[in-house]
Amino acid sequence: MFSKRKYLLCTTTFAGLMAVAAPAVAQEQLPGVNVQGQSDQEATEIGEVVVTGSRIRRDPTNAPTPLIQVTREELLSTGQSTMIDYLATIPALANSLVPSDTTGSNLNDGGLSFANLRSLGTGRTLTLVDGRRHVGAAEGSLAVDVDAIPRLLVENIEIVTGGASSVYGADAVSGVLNFILRKDFEGLEIDANYGMINQEGQANKRISALAGVNLFDDRLNLYGFAEIEDIDEVGSMDIDWMRDGRGFVNLDADPTSARNDGNLDSMVIGGGVRSLSRPRWGQTTLANSQQPSPLNDPDVPLTNCVTTGTVINTSGNCYSLDPTRTYVYEGTTARLANFGQRLGNTGANRTLNIGGDGDPVALFGQESRVPQSNSARYQVGANFAVRDNMMLRAEYKLIEEDTFDVSQPTFYDFFLDDAQYAANQVSTATATNSFGLRYSDTAFLPANVRAAIATNTITNYTTNANTPGTPLAPVARAWARHSMFGPQRTQDNHREIERYVISLNGDIDQLGFISNIAWDLGYTAGEARNRNIERGTDNQRFNLAADAYVDVAGIVNGRPGEIVCRSRFIQASGGAPADSFRGGLLTDTAEGSAALAACVPLNIFGAGNQSQAALDYIDASITVSHVNQQEQAVAAVSGQLWDFFGAGPIGVAIGGEYRHESTEGIGRSTGTGNRSLFLNTGADFAFAEYESEEVFAELSIPLFRDTWLGEYAELSGSYRYFDYTTAGEGEVYGVNLVYRPIRDIAFKSSFNTSFRAPNLTENFRPNTQTFANGFVDPCATLVIAGQSATIRANRIANCTALAAAQGFTFDFAGATSTNTDDFNPTYTSGIAGVTGGNPLLSPETSESFTFSTVLQPRFIPNLSIVFDYYEIQINDVIAAVSAQQLSNNCVSGPTLNANACATLVRLNPAIPFGFGNVAGHPTGAFIQGSTNFASLQTRGLDFSATYSVDMEEVFGLNLGRFDYRVGGLWLLEQKQFLDSANAANFVENASNVFFPRVRLTSSLTWSPNDVWSVNWSVDWQAAQHNANLRLRDLVAANNADARPYDTYDTGDFARHDFTVRWNAADNLSVRFGVVNAFDIEPAAYLGTATTPNFDPYGTRFFIGLNYRPF
Incomplete structure (x- = not known):
């Protein structure tokens, strides 16, 4: 934990000393700095712009917060199949949700793409488009589908890697992605790409077109965008x-x-x-x-x-x-x-x-690892100069996407x-x-x-x-068990997103004592509609159909020797078949009567023996629809006040924001009805909403310019007050300091508090069925033996107490010479439970600290080096703690955790003291409700460097130009405090799978001339451990022979990509290349699991073109 008092004291003391000394030799202009793509020039030539992270205009080189920029060229040139796949290669965005993460047991999220800064969760990363909110894509969530933002329209992406709630509001806990769109486009641009997404030939096919025209002496600009994209399904095989x-x-x-x-x-x-x-x-x-x-x-x-x-x-x-x-x-x-x-x-x-x-x-x-996806994206807009200093903008976007994936069979x-x-x-x-x-x-x-x-x-x-x-x-x-996988479970998802934006903004040179005024009024409305057809089986019909009987006398249909459903035979013989699901008789309910009347016998013994009629009979589906709606109105004004210290005018910005969010989902309850389905069942999501009213302000104070203390320094701050109809009132703030002692070096420091209000799903989602797959019982004797001494002792005592309360006695310590009295259960399938929302949640709060060093040495032209140190701590973390974590929390502390234990049931009918519940119980073995618990902490160092050299200018060799860029993350800690009853209980994820201690990406481009260029990119990450199998822990548990030493971690992983670009004409460029050129595969010990940071798809090729006919 870090102390905000310490950081604030250091920041303000340093700022105060510099402010006192500033007037001595203050100058009026900021000398030139190296800006990417520019030579040294005076500040007045650079101009002042609004950079993500602040609403105040300033020299972009003096932006107060760490900033990562991604250009449109990078997005279009990559061999990655989607925009989020490329962004996820940026170390700060590792563990973003990519389409391959949306298959399997997840519901209603096929093909979604969510950014995840600092691996703190997609809900803690705020995604904006031109600084404005965008409607969330998942039910009740504010997380934005990144691939719904047209890549050909993107000018660049600015990524703030630190808390920014005081500037942009809730959700900016770990940072902000701001997609800056192109303005005033004129002409026609076509971009097409064909790229393999798996080395077996599955591919992504995309064509995009952008057209724009200027009218009325360039006062009116109209543009239209269209894109079609098809992505093949990739299956496990x-x-x-x-x-x-x-x-x-x-x-x-x-x-x-x-x-x-x-x-x-x-x-x-x-x-x-x-x-x-x-x-x-x-x-x-x-x-x-x-x-x-x-x-x-x-x-x-x-x-x-x-x-x-x-x-x-x-x-x-x-x-x-x-x-x-x-x-x-x-x-x-x-x-x-x-x-x-x-x-x-x-x-x-x-x-x-x-x-x-x-x-x-x-x-x-x-079965599916990448969902099949067909998308159509459209956007139109107008930019009209009402006056020379006033611009009216309007845009409309429509996204339609269909995805299909196959999960584990029934x-x-x-x-x-x-x-x-x-x-x-x-x-x-x-x-x-x-x-x-x-x-x-x-x-x-x-x-x-x-x-x-x-x-x-x-x-x-x-x-x-x-x-x-x-x-x-x-x-x-005379007993036997027939164990089987049956028909597939599938999801067929149709998603539509509409977004409307209208804004009026302008400039005023002077108004009273305020100069360089910029003002903005904007209204944004969005709606995301999703319809998901979830297909599985009807459990009762499966049961009835499997109970096939030879009707020797032909009582049912008059055909002697016919195979029929036993239930129909009993009914035709004058009996009354019982309903083993609802009780009573099958004929007591409409569903039971229909199942009885339509029953078709099903051969369950061996693949290929099932008739289509029987498969149709047991087939079941539900159609679940949900809609998210969002409205945002923002008014903001910024300007410049007095120049007290001769270092430049004070900058100020103030504004207000109103936002309305709502969601509703139907079909799960009504579609299930009175049936027992092999699907995720539960109640419909009743209409839920909230409103927020917020005011915000920023202030920047230049402290000195060209004094003995240095070239430039600036102290800035931001403040926001919020009032939510669900989360109540609160306030957050930020303090930033920029110090440039000489033109070659800049230091930037910031301290920010942030908040995140519970989203509508976390607050109001009804209980729905879920499964704990791969469950590891924390009371298993062998599992206990592998823990640290403290946890081992705690679990032995706590598990003994739990078992005794149910009348069981086991040797949890493994103290006896025999294993017959040990508790080592085997769970052959996922354990059923429920998950839901919690209307009593409090907002998350967080504190973040960053310190950056920017080096641009004059004696090495075109070299830039940046180091960004960060710390983030989130308190009152909102999460639906998993059944695995709940069970661990129940028994790992010094005493039984009553709250965690109360959510768990050990009534497995087949395993004494095992997790589970009696057949048909509505909650199953556990309840995963959203809750505020403990905290998350992360600390690390981002680093990046860029260097360009023209070989002829520097060395007199006609070898063209080399451009090199490297960016990385050194993860110092990534702690999860998941047990509110035991503050000392945390999981250190740094260097575990998903969280490499070091990850870096490098890019080397050789341009021998203006026609050709070749790029070599490497995505490298350090070896990662299995969280439960660290060698040092197994040695401590006297189990060093658990596995070969070379399988305790993944080994270092490096993927190499190559891209060739050919500028065939002034208006035509062609690109082609290979991804994962050396066919690097994930570590063998991961088995059949896929993780987003280890490329699983092998060597694959791509080709694309960009054409501007006019």
Whole structure:
């Protein structure tokens, strides 16, 4: 934490000393400075402009805040497929949301692109267009879809990397992206690009056109823009290294009391890995128990299948994959599965193999990695000079975008046995996606599997210290489990954005004692409409259809021997089929009656055996629509006052702002109705809104110019008062100091307070279903053993107390010589819960400090070096804390965290003390509500350098011109304080995956003449750790043999891109190049995961042109 009092005291003391000395030798003009693309010249020739970060006109070289600029040329020349993909290569914008991040389990966000400064969250980065607000694209959010801003219209992008709420209002916590658009364009410009987005050939195709004309002696400018862009879908199997299949395999399990035996516990398998866990349309495993290994080498733990009673046991302990008991399907026949080269030596249920049956591991998760997208973007505008010093501007924009992506398929478990059914009973539902099914007469089950189930026995074991487990007497149990992936889940998203802007601005040379007045009145309105068709399955219909029966007598349809739904057979036989989802009878509800009447039998045993009629019957979808609306009115005026110190006039700006935000979403509740769907269900988003009224002011005071203290210094400040109908009143401020001791060096320092009001989703989103995927139970004995000594002790005590409250006793410490009393649950799928908003949220507040050094040495022309140090701390952070973090918080502190524990449920019907809830419970296992918690802190150093040299001018060699640019980020810390009950509990993300300690981009351009140029760009980042697998932590936990040492981090990563530009004519330029020229792939230990900072798409090529016929 840093002290604002310390920074303010240093800043104001220094400013005061310089102000006292300033009048001594003050001059009237600021001597020349090097501005990019300009030679030395007097300040009056440079002129004064408004630069992002302030509303006061000033020399741009004296801008008070750190600023990164991106030009249109850079955006158009890059081989990256979208604008946000390019911006995300800037280290300060790493972890921005790119289109490939919007596939999988995310809803209603297909293809969206959100900037994320300092990796503090997309909601904490304010995106402006010409200094004005833009409507947010996601439901209830203010985050702006960056790719909805036409790139051909962009003049440049100015990025302020520090808090700026006192200047621009809420959301500018980590900084501002301001897209400056071209003004008064005249002529016609066409830009087209074809670029591969994956080395298998998937591509982005775009054509853009901008036309403008000046009329009435150039007083009126009219322009129009149009763009069409198509992006192909990239699936998991389209990416070569992902298709090959790779990942970690467990080799050795150690006793928790002695975890380092010198044998590697796991290793990376480089390719060809397949999974038999849950293939498309399933595998069937007979109930069994696996023989445990010796207790002193617990590779295979004791996982006996409890056979008490005749009711089927649905515990995962009973259905470990087994080469003698696991069946797969070919056509309508079944055979024992081919396990190929079975991988791993640990655990009772070993699901991975090389060769043989099963699906590639890349297909176990989501299928789409980049969504298919078709976009049309249009914008028209007018600029009219009402008077010589008054300009009226108006613009209208329309964006239409359709995206499609495929997430993880639906997944179901069927437990096959006969003992639990009455004569006329239909298949039961043990959970929304887990059903019982008769094996003896289910129609599509191959005869050999039916016979194997009927004669199945289960052999349980005792454990021995030094030898494998001793078998007990076998028990006959005709049980089996059919585990499967079913039909795909897809999202078909249509998005429209409209935006209107009208403004009137002008200049007044003098009004009373105020000179150089600039004023602006502006009104902006925007609307984002989204319609998402979410497609999955109807769980009840799936259950009814899977319960297929041979109608020997033809009672249902008069066709003897026909396969029908058992429910229809029971009804036709005079029975009353029960409704296992709603209770009562199927005929009690319209949905149940419709499902019964239309039922079509479904063959669930093996891919390709499903009729289209059955697939149509179980298909389900909901159409969810939402709309965001925004209005903003701003009035601002700036000018210059007196020159007290002879250093230049005091600058001042004042203004006011009104803003209205609203959102509404319908279709989720009404579309679901009284059905049980394999989709994210929940209530509709009722209309919600807020208004804000704000006033702001800025003041800049030049302290001296050309004195013995230096060439120039300026102290400036900003202030904003706000009043939100939801978040209440507040105020923020900023203080900046610019000091240039000599023309070659400038120092800039700033301290800013900022705020972020809760957005409408965080405040008012209704509870909707979500899933905790890849959940790691913090009470698992093996997980506890890998923690620091303090957390280990806390978790042992807290987990023991939690378990005791439910009547369970486990060895959480791993203190005994046996692993049989340990708690090591296996969660085979995502854990269901709910997430929602919180109307009682408070605004986030933040403090940021920056210190910059700018070097432009005269003795090395065309060299510029910038260092920007920053610190940002955000308090009362608003977030829906994940189920994983909640569960960690519950047990990691000195005592149980009552608030976190209260949001969690450990009533898993298949895992004693496991996370989960009874079937059909509306909240599931956890509640992720938005809350104010703890804080975020980040600290780092941005650095950049540019250098240009004309070889003939400098060395007399006719080799053309070289331009070099490098920019980077040294991340000193990125702390997340996620536990409000324990202020000392934080996660240090710096150097973890997503947060490289150092990342830099470099660009070298050689222009041998005015016709050709060649660019070589490198995106380099330092090695990153898996957050849970740092070598030092495993050594501390006496588990240094957990994996090979070279797999504890990703290794350094560098992507090389090359671009060639050919200026074929004065009005035509052609560009072509290659991205990831050396086909660098992400680290193997990341498995099939994709992270935005590691380019996963291999070597790819692009070509584009820019043509201006007139």
